Amino acid sequence: SYVLTQAPSVSVAPGQTARITCGGNNVGGKSVHWYQQQPGQAPVLVVYDDSDRPSGIPERFSGSNSGNTATLTISRVEAGDEADYYCQVWDSSTDHWVFGGGTKLTVL
């Protein structure tokens, strides 16, 4: 089955840029979606199809995907961005949605 690998944690100072990666075999050939989950809340879609943003999501959130790594980039990080972030793809070989293990973003 397809596996997505995320680092457990990333730390960044306010105002800096956070990069959260999602590794998978030829993930560049798939569409990657990203979710933000605040403590005690449901996940929220922040980037879909590698780099598109749903309405209402700040431009500070962007995504890219190439080769074996997809990246969620959060520019000008704010305290309110502290959350868990998950990547997701559709595995067409098994007809399953697959989530990465999640990355906890800490704002120092």
Next chain:
Amino acid sequence: EVQLVESGGGLAQPGGSLRLSCAASGFTLSSYSMNWVRQAPGKGLEWVSYISTSSDTIYYADSVKGRFTISRDNAKNSLYVQMNSLRAEDTAVYYCAREGIAATGLDYWGQGTLVTVSS
């Protein structure tokens, strides 16, 4: 406003059953595929099941296949999952989530309902 509200969670014994419901409003349920996703306490997200708009295509995670049954009633704006032969490892918050058109991720989620499997 799109809203998804889950219900039916609670305490179940190992080997027991529960039926979760998800009430949809603010959009036409029949136009969207739907999913169930769960999250064990302190753990990450785990996809559980998918159902297409007219219920003709259904998928399950290997961990629940043969024990869970997803269904929907578009006339009642509702999504369901029947969970049988429950195990301790099924303990989780269960979310229903709408799938964006053309599978562009899960664009709306409910607040979740907690299922605890314990004797």
